[in-house]
Amino acid sequence: MRPDSKAKIAFELNGEPVEVAFAPHKTLLEVLREDLALTGTKHGCELGECGTCTVLLDGAPVLSCLVLGLACERRRVKTVEGLAQGSRLHPLQEAFAALGAAQCGYCTPAFLLTADALLADNPSPNRDDIKQALSGNLCRCTGYIKIYEAVELAAARLRGEKAEPARESLYGRR
Amino acid sequence: MLRLPSFKYLQPKTLKEALAMKADAGPDGMYVAGGTDLYPNMKRRHQEPRTVISLMAIPELKRLEGWNVGTCVTLTELSNLPTFQHSYPAVAHAAALVSTPLLRNMGTLGGNLCLDTRCNYYDQTYEWRKAIDFCMKKDGHICWVAPSSPRCWAVSSSDVAPVAVAIGAEFLLVGPQGERVIPAGRFYHNDGINYLTKQPDEILVEVRLPAPDGWDAVYHKLRRRGSFDFPVLGVAAWVRREGGRVTDARIVLGGVASWPQEIPEAAAALRDGELGDDAIAAAAAAAYRPAKPLDNTDFDLSWRKQMTRVYVKAALEELRQRRG
Ligand SMILES: Cc1cc2nc3c(=O)[nH]c(=O)nc-3n(C[C@H](O)[C@H](O)[C@H](O)COP(=O)(O)OP(=O)(O)OC[C@H]3O[C@@H](n4cnc5c(N)ncnc54)[C@H](O)[C@@H]3O)c2cc1C
Ligand code: SF4
Ligand code: FES
Ligand code: FES
Numbered sequence: 001m002r003p004d005s006k007a008k009i010a011f012e013l014n015g016e017p018v019e020v021a022f023a024p025h026k027t028l029l030e031v032l033r034e035d036l037a038l039t040g041t042k043h044g045c046e047l048g049e050c051g052t053c054t055v056l057l058d059g060a061p062v063l064s065c066l067v068l069g070l071a072c073e074r075r076r077v078k079t080v081e082g083l084a085q086g087s088r089l090h091p092l093q094e095a096f097a098a099l100g101a102a103q104c105g106y107c108t109p110a111f112l113l114t115a116d117a118l119l120a121d122n123p124s125p126n127r128d129d130i131k132q133a134l135s136g137n138l139c140r141c142t143g144y145i146k147i148y149e150a151v152e153l154a155a156a157r158l159r160g161e162k163a164e165p166a167r168e169s170l171y172g173r174r
Numbered sequence: 175m176l177r178l179p180s181f182k183y184l185q186p187k188t189l190k191e192a193l194a195m196k197a198d199a200g201p202d203g204m205y206v207a208g209g210t211d212l213y214p215n216m217k218r219r220h221q222e223p224r225t226v227i228s229l230m231a232i233p234e235l236k237r238l239e240g241w242n243v244g245t246c247v248t249l250t251e252l253s254n255l256p257t258f259q260h261s262y263p264a265v266a267h268a269a270a271l272v273s274t275p276l277l278r279n280m281g282t283l284g285g286n287l288c289l290d291t292r293c294n295y296y297d298q299t300y301e302w303r304k305a306i307d308f309c310m311k312k313d314g315h316i317c318w319v320a321p322s323s324p325r326c327w328a329v330s331s332s333d334v335a336p337v338a339v340a341i342g343a344e345f346l347l348v349g350p351q352g353e354r355v356i357p358a359g360r361f362y363h364n365d366g367i368n369y370l371t372k373q374p375d376e377i378l379v380e381v382r383l384p385a386p387d388g389w390d391a392v393y394h395k396l397r398r399r400g401s402f403d404f405p406v407l408g409v410a411a412w413v414r415r416e417g418g419r420v421t422d423a424r425i426v427l428g429g430v431a432s433w434p435q436e437i438p439e440a441a442a443a444l445r446d447g448e449l450g451d452d453a454i455a456a457a458a459a460a461a462y463r464p465a466k467p468l469d470n471t472d473f474d475l476s477w478r479k480q481m482t483r484v485y486v487k488a489a490l491e492e493l494r495q496r497r498g
Contacts, residue, residue, distance in 0.1 A: 007183075025180045027213075046176040047214040048277055049402065060250075060279045066213045067280070070183045071228065114276070135401040136274025 009073040013038075014082030022069055029053045029064035031072075032079060040080040040109050051137035054110035055079050061114045061136075080109035083116065092116060092154040098165050101150035103141035110137050115151045123159055127152070176217040176299065182225045189234060189348055189377060192227055196375045197350060199225035205377060207246050207282040210273070211289050219300040220290070220312050229377065235284070241383040242346075245284025249334075250275070252283055262383060264341065264391035264410065268333040271395045274402055284378045287335055287345070287358075291328035291366045291432050292404060293470040295319065311367055319470040326366030327468050329429055331404040333395060335362070336428040339436060340410035341391050343383050349376035362433035369432050389414040389422075390496060394489045396429075396481055398472050405429045406472050407481055409461075411489040413444065420444045425457065425486060430465045430478075437461045440486065449494045458487040 007024040010017060013036070022035045029046075032038045032055070044052040046065045053065040056078035083090040092112050095101070102108040111134060118125055118133040125133070130151050131144075139147060149169050156163035182199075186192040196203045204223035206212045207230060215221045229235055235246035241261075243252065252258060253270035272278055272286060295318040296303070296311050308314030311326045319327055338345075338358040346355050356371070358381075363369055372378065391412040397403035408428030413420050425440040439460035447453040462483040469475045 023180065024183055025178045027178065030177070043175065047217060048210055048273075051274065051276055054276060061276050062280050063210075063276050066209050068183060068209065068213075071185075071209075071230070133275060136276035 007070055009070060011072045011074060012076045014078055020069075024070055026069045027065055028055065028057075028067040028069050028072055028077070031069035032064060032077075038079055038081050042106055042109060044106070050107075051114075052107050052110045054113050054137065056113055056117055059117060059120065061117045078113065078116075080112055083112060090116070090154075091157045092119075092151070095150040095154040095157070095165075096147070099146050099150045099153065099169055101142060101146040107137060107139040107141075111139065111147055115154070118151070119155055119158060123155060125151070125155060178213065178216050179219065179222055181216075181223055183228065184225060185228045185231045187231050187233075189232060189379065192229060192232060192377060193348070193350055193375065195225070195227050199223075199227070201374065203227060204374075205229055207285040208248065208280040209285075210277050210281040211285055215290055218298065218303075220296070229284070235377075235379060237380070241385060243283060243381045243383065245287070245378045245380060246282050249278035249281050249283065249286065253278070261386040262341075262391075264337050264393045264412075265334065265383070268337045268393040268395075268408075268410070271393070271405075272333045273404075283334065283381060286332050287338060287361070287381070288370060288372070288378060289330075289332040289335070291326075291369045292331045293319065293326075293328040293366065295470060296328055319468050326432070327470065328366030328369075328432060329468075329471055330362065330369065330431060330433050330435075331429055331471075332434075333393070333405055333408055333428065336408050336410035336426040336434040337391065337393050338381065339434045340412040340424045340426040341384060341389070342412070342424070343381050345378055346380040346382060347372060347376045348379050349373055353379075355382070359434075359436065364431055364433045364435075366432045388416070390493055392489050392492045392496070394485050394492075396478075396485055403472070406478060407467075407485055409482075409485045409489045410434075411486070411493055413449070413493055415449075418448055420447055420449055420453075423457075425461055425489075427461065427465060427482065429471065430467050430482070435465070437464060439464070444490070449490065454487055454490045454494070457490060458483045461486040 006021045008021040010019045022031050042052040044050040055064045058076050202224040235244040237244040249269040253266045259266045309318050317323045343358045394409045395405045396407040410426045412424045414422040423441040423444040425437045427435045440457040443456035465482040467478045
């Protein structure tokens with residue numbers, strides 16, 4: 001194939017089969033945003049230094065700015081668009097909204113997906129497990145505490161517990 | 175946006191096929207594994223291969239057989255393997271300290287061992303480098319860190335490489351001329367540009383670890399943040415002990431030279447002794463003296479040099495504690 005002709009691949013995107021044609025040197029991030037019009041995945045540094053472009057590739061969180069589109073042939077990709085079920089938000093999305101774990105929101109899709117992968121692996125992570133799993137995602141707004149609390153809340157709800165946000169998390173210490 | 179330059183992407187299924195593709199592509203061809211080093215470099219136009227040959231679909235490179243590790247095993251796989259954590263804690267620990275969980279899901283052992291050397295004047299976009307004029311590592315003639323120097327001082331920044339050298343791992347390479355096995359220490363050159371003795375067409379196939387008997391090793395890493403950052407200093411310490419006495423030792427520093435820097439004087443201070451306070455202090459002092467960090471990574475230069483003593487001491491104290 002000539003470097004400037006388009007390549008075509010098929011893969012699974014958020015549970016649905018897709019086929020897409022794009023310039024062969026494009027990253028998965030560029031293919032998602034520019035060729036599939038899915039702009040939920042954000043681009044930041046584009047050098048692996050911020051984590052905002054995170055998607056799940058065969059279930060594992062990776063940086064779509066450093067994955068080649070062509071390397072995704074026949075693989076399974078999940079983006080933030082694949083989290084909600086129709087109009088029903090994913091428990092992680094609900095918890096992030098309820099607790100103010102998203103401020104400007106630029107990092108949020110990436111945190112949601114990284115947390116989704118963590119909870120698929122470990123339904124009852126402790127605070128350290130969560131910190132470790134999310135340590136490749138930068139957030140310049142929240143100071144991370146709200147994000148950790150949101151993941152804990154969502155984890156509890158996903159385990160079937162009737163968990164509510166702590167008063168202190170919502171209103172601060174009185 | 176920082177885009178990749180255009181190139182042809184190939185995904186061979188065997189080593190033979192990969193070598194043939196590289197022969198075909200000539201000097202314009204490069205191998206890629208996880209791409210977490212090569213792709214950022216390509217976006218900054220450090221490397222501009224016309225053909226990129228992925229090694230990730232070659233089953234041989236994904237093998238984990240006994241103590242021989244295929245080079246396309248990811249750092250996540252390596253650091254999570256219980257048998258590995260048990261028998262090679264220093265290797266598993268160094269792998270777990272690399273960058274971030276996301277990058278470790280992508281980055282491989284082989285890519286880590288072949289990691290490009292780093293420098294504040296080099297790890298910048300094309301436009302940045304052009305603005306101050308290019309340096310000799312790419313596109314220019316001068317070294318901005320040491321302007322009168324004939325060589326490049328970019329820094330070896332791999333976390334696993336110092337451990338591989340310290341424990342005496344061996345590397346299996348395959349090229350058009352066939353296979354060869356070399357000690358990890360002979361895989362590196364102390365030169366920021368030609369930092370590997372590997373030929374560009376050779377593939378690093380497997381890392382052969384020494385049997386886990388009678389020796390122990392640790393790795394300590396200094397960096398600004400607890401995640402993301404490359405080592406500003408890495409200390410790999412290895413000792414062989416018999417009945418409490420050190421019979422052999424190796425101390426290897428990362429982040430201080432263009433290769434993993436072995437410090438024979440530090441090792442000599444430990445040999446034939448008991449890893450007592452005096453021996454540890456002598457080894458730390460011996461490691462401090464030759465360590466010559468340059469002003470081309472993070473942190474103040476003299477502080478980094480001082481930290482060599484502190485980190486070597488801490489590494490050796492951990493080894494002492496772990497004995498038995
Ligand atoms: C933000 C960020 C932070 C990072 N932090 C760290 C850190 O703290 N410590 C650290 O050590 N690294 C760090 N890295 C670098 C990198 O992610 C890791 O070193 C990783 O293990 C590289 O592996 P890879 O498979 O992605 O390499 P690639 O990018 O695929 O390859 C790197 C180089 O090795 C060559 N190569 C790869 N595999 C082979 C092989 N089998 N045979 C022959 N040649 C081969 C390639 O041609 C290329 O030149 C960081 C990177 C980023 C972007
Ligand atoms: S050490 Fe000098 S030549 Fe090498 S990358 Fe840095 S500035 Fe360039
Ligand atoms: S965009 Fe910053 S890590 Fe991918
Ligand atoms: S909410 Fe703004 S960066 Fe995280």
